Amino acid sequence: MQIEKSAMAGTLESSDALVTVEPGNQGIELEISSSVMNQYGRQIRATVLETLERLEVKSGHVTVVDKGALDCTLKARVECAVFRSCDKSAAGIPWGGVIR
Amino acid sequence: MRNAVGRDIPDELLVNGKEVYQGKNYMDGKYIQKASPRTRRYEKPQESKIVDSLVDALKACGAKDGMTFSFHHHLRNGDFVVNMVMKAAIEELGLKDLIIAATSLGDAHDPIADYIEQGKVVGIQTSGIRGRMGEVVSNGKLKTPAIIRSHGGRPRAIEAGEVHIDIAFVAAPTSDCVGNCRGIGGKSNCGSLGYAMTDAKYANHVVVVTDCLVDFPNMPASVEAIDVDAVVVVDSIGNPKKIASAAARISQNPRDLMMAENVAKVIASTPYFKEGFSFQTGVGGPSLAANLFLEKYMDERGIKMGWAIGGICGPMVEMLKKGKVGKVIDVQDFDLDAVNSINQTPGHYEMSASQYANPANKGAFVNKLDFVVLAALEIDTGFNVNVLTGSDGVLRGAPGGHPDTAAGSKCCIIVTPLVRGRMATVCEHVVTVTTPGDCVDVLVTDYGIAVNPLRPDLIECLDRAGIPHVSIESLKEKAYSIVGRPDPVQFEDHVVAVLEARDGTILDVVRQIKPYTFED
Numbered sequence: 001m002q003i004e005k006s007a008m009a010g011t012l013e014s015s016d017a018l019v020t021v022e023p024g025n026q027g028i029e030l031e032i033s034s035s036v037m038n039q040y041g042r043q044i045r046a047t048v049l050e051t052l053e054r055l056e057v058k059s060g061h062v063t064v065v066d067k068g069a070l071d072c073t074l075k076a077r078v079e080c081a082v083f084r085s086c087d088k089s090a091a092g093i094p095w096g097g098v099i100r
Numbered sequence: 101m102r103n104a105v106g107r108d109i110p111d112e113l114l115v116n117g118k119e120v121y122q123g124k125n126y127m128d129g130k131y132i133q134k135a136s137p138r139t140r141r142y143e144k145p146q147e148s149k150i151v152d153s154l155v156d157a158l159k160a161c162g163a164k165d166g167m168t169f170s171f172h173h174h175l176r177n178g179d180f181v182v183n184m185v186m187k188a189a190i191e192e193l194g195l196k197d198l199i200i201a202a203t204s205l206g207d208a209h210d211p212i213a214d215y216i217e218q219g220k221v222v223g224i225q226t227s228g229i230r231g232r233m234g235e236v237v238s239n240g241k242l243k244t245p246a247i248i249r250s251h252g253g254r255p256r257a258i259e260a261g262e263v264h265i266d267i268a269f270v271a272a273p274t275s276d277c278v279g280n281c282r283g284i285g286g287k288s289n290c291g292s293l294g295y296a297m298t299d300a301k302y303a304n305h306v307v308v309v310t311d312c313l314v315d316f317p318n319m320p321a322s323v324e325a326i327d328v329d330a331v332v333v334v335d336s337i338g339n340p341k342k343i344a345s346a347a348a349r350i351s352q353n354p355r356d357l358m359m360a361e362n363v364a365k366v367i368a369s370t371p372y373f374k375e376g377f378s379f380q381t382g383v384g385g386p387s388l389a390a391n392l393f394l395e396k397y398m399d400e401r402g403i404k405m406g407w408a409i410g411g412i413c414g415p416m417v418e419m420l421k422k423g424k425v426g427k428v429i430d431v432q433d434f435d436l437d438a439v440n441s442i443n444q445t446p447g448h449y450e451m452s453a454s455q456y457a458n459p460a461n462k463g464a465f466v467n468k469l470d471f472v473v474l475a476a477l478e479i480d481t482g483f484n485v486n487v488l489t490g491s492d493g494v495l496r497g498a499p500g501g502h503p504d505t506a507a508g509s510k511c512c513i514i515v516t517p518l519v520r521g522r523m524a525t526v527c528e529h530v531v532t533v534t535t536p537g538d539c540v541d542v543l544v545t546d547y548g549i550a551v552n553p554l555r556p557d558l559i560e561c562l563d564r565a566g567i568p569h570v571s572i573e574s575l576k577e578k579a580y581s582i583v584g585r586p587d588p589v590q591f592e593d594h595v596v597a598v599l600e601a602r603d604g605t606i607l608d609v610v611r612q613i614k615p616y617t618f619e620d
Contacts, residue, residue, distance in 0.1 A: 015521045036522045037616050038492045039586035045618060068521035071584060 001082055003060035009080035010069075017069040019077040021085050022061040028052055034066035035070075047071050051078040054098055060085075105484055105533045106282045107608045113245075113598060119605045120555025121385065124538045124582065127603040132460055135261030137304045140329065147333045148277035154188035154309070157330040161305035163189060165265035166197040170299045173204035173228070174283060174290040174432055176269065178342030181271040181309050183211045184334065190220045199223035199233055201263050203254060203295040203453065207231035212253045214575075216242050225263055229488075229597075238494040239597050240612040246495070246597040248488060248534075248610075251431070252457025252464060254601040255298040259460065260579070262294050262604065264296035270296045270323050271337045275310040279328025280321035280477035280554055284439065286312030288338045290432030291442040292412075293322035293506055295451035300327045307609070311337045317500040320443065322450060336390035350392055350475060351385035355546050359386040359515050360565075362544045363473055364393030369372070369565035372470040372510050373397070376406035376426070380466075380505050383413050383434050385473040386515045386544075391415045395424060409456065409465050412438040412448075415429050420447055425513035429454045429465060431501075457504035459602045464506030466501070474502055476516045478530040480522075481572050483537030488599065493589040493613045495597060499534040511558065518545040524579035524586060531589055532599060533608045547578050592613040 003021045010018040017030070017034075032044055043067055052062065052075070062081075079099055083089040093099055101109050103120035113204040114120065119546040151157050169189070171182045182202065183367070189195045198220060200212065204227040207382035213232035215221040222243035227250060229237060235247050249257060257263045272281035272288045283293045288311055300306050300323045308331045308508065317325075351357065364384070365372050379394070381387045392415075398404065405425040408416050414437030419425045420616045427447045433439045441448050457466045466472075477497060485506075516525045541558055543550045550572040551559045562569050580586075598603040601607040 034492060038589045040522060040584060041616055042587060042618060043584050068523070070522060083549065 001055050001057050001083065001086060003057060003085045005085055007081050007083060007084035010077035012067055015068050015070070015073070017064055017066040017074055017077050019081040021081045024059050024061045027059050028057070029061045032065045032066065033073060036066070036068050042085040043071070044074060047074050048078055051075045052082070053081065055082050057082055101176060103606065105467065105482065105536045105607065106286065107533060109606045109609060110595060113595070113606060113609070123534065123606045124536070126605065127459070132260050135251065135264065135302065137302050137478065139304060140267065142494065146278065149279055149328060150277055151330045151332055154185055154332050155192050157307045157332045158189055158193055158347040160330050161267045161307060162282045163193060163267060165195055165227060166241050168199040168201050168264060170265040170268040171202040171294070171305060172199065172271065172295040172299060173202060173206070174295060174340035175288065175343045176291055177206045177208045178339035178553070179208045180338050181269060182209050185269050185309070186212060186215060186221070188607045190215055194428050196220045197222050201225040201265060203251065204228035204500070205230065205233060209233055219243060225249065229495045230497065234495035238613050239609070240592070240594050240596050242596065245349065248499060248597055248599045250457065250499045250503045250602045251295070251453050251501045252459055253600055253604065255452070255454035255458040256602065256604060258298055258302045258458040261453070265299060265303035267305045267307060268299040270300060271307060272308050272310040272323070273310045273337070274314045274317060274318055275308045275331055276314055276316040276318040277331060278316060278325040279306070279308045279323070279331050280316070280325045281308055281310070281323040282318050283322055284442070286310070288336065288343055289439050290343050291439035291449055292430050292450045294451055295433030295453045296323055298454050304619060307332060309334060309337055310578060311335060323363045325398045331608055334453045339437050342425055344433060344436045344439045346436060348383055348388060348415065348488065350368060350415060351389050354386060356385040356389055358544070359544050359546055360389035361393045362549060363390040363515050364397055364565055365514055365565070366513060366542055366562065367394060367471055367511070368397040369561045369567055371561070372387070375403045377470045378406050378468060379471050380407050380410040380469055382472040382475050383411060386417060387473045388413070390473050390515070391419065395419065398424060409469065414438060417441040417445065417448065419480060422446055457501050459504070459507070464491055464508065466504050469509040471511050471513065472505040472509040473513045473515060476514050476525065478525055478527055479514055479516065479543060480527050480530045483540040483572065484530050484533040485535040485540060486532050488534045489532040489610055491531065491589070493531055495610060499569070503535040503539065506535045507602060511541050512539060513542045514540055515544045518547040518579045519543060519583050522583045524576070524583050526579045527586070528576060532610055534599060536601065536607060542570060545575060548575055550575055553592065590616070
């Protein structure tokens, strides 16, 4: 998938994350800040990168402001932001396909 | 050198007889030489000790560079006195190299962080350290390592002369013109003044700061005029809204209530749950709610609680008034119900921090305690508890009476949810050990109960009562299965705080935090 325009998903509530994706053409540029950075920074990065890879997103600027979200929440927020960025979030989400 | 809870204590800290933590009751039976203050004689009758300002009081007490000033924390996050005194000493008198020895410090004391960064305050000795002060100390800005002590460890250290107080400042809701102080009767009431009592007895000089001057004699006095050098009257010693909350409410959160019910079940399964038992609980959600369920079991068995101690709040006062507990003795009051009850409700008394929890006197109240119910930021598979450092390694808590009541009581129950957000409360190794595992008996979480293997007698009690329990390792694995296995927090080598066990040995150290990088 391709990030076509800026889009966001999530909130800044505790145990959630706010994910912003923006178009870009220099591969994935990832920025992370987190309330649990010291203990989970690497896992957050790995989860976000895996999710983007699964969605076949090759480039774009991705910003994650994490407030202690679990991995499942992070995945869902990244997926939603990417689908919104190419106007695919209203219908035809591939449930059971790349979204699982 | 490695201590009994497996922490590596740098050798350079093990000087002047300092030892590493060796286990519970290691110092039992040893003798100490008590320190004594050098105090001034006021033989000529004085009409009044009131001076015009804090500066005048400081001058009258011979304040100079390098001195240790003591404070107590009954005004909690509403306190104005620490900042007021330090401002007068540093900005008006130009003093430097000062040491603050407080019973606890909180967010209210953020301005002190500036004095640390300017090098005016070079030492901090406290139970609690939070807010900006916690951050600057964790970033290595304090000249000497902060010393963190429990509420019982502090009077022990003062009596042993390890902390020598040059001037003690008493924040007094009421005082008369010669310094008899009480925690009630004014506009910034806090109830008990228990933490200030030892300070006033062992300090060279004592200054009372009050915003409500009352007629002589202000009786019964918590801090007595015989120990006071000067009285300063200010507009306000604190913000009443932050000193005592409105009545502490019992949690309605079903998870808290479930854990609280299990705490009560555990208590009721032990042989200590009998007529006249003694009890202390924290004021956290599930700890406080345990009161409610305990009352049910007390009614069922037809028994009453003999006495309760602690930081006290409304629900315990309520039980006292209903006759369900014989006596309530407290060092600190958390809400207005408790503030308005101490020394008023029959059976509600005040005690000093030493009487409460000092391990080096001849028998503190905690030593007669049957049960204590406490919270934790983290607890590891060795039952070691952390209530001081956050998951990022920054100082933002307080051991308080946690290690003292855990060590003294017959049954110490920790109640905490298994995870908080993404943080595993039950973990492999706590960031900092503040209460050693050999003092902790039972862990109650929302995912199950674990009993310390050091207590086969309690395991038998739970089994007999049909209360299911699991190993603490399985609780840790459950937590990690939800939130993921955390990376260890990265620290520099520089020690920024020394965590003293209540007996004066070194339990752990806190090191300077390292900026996070994604590199391994």
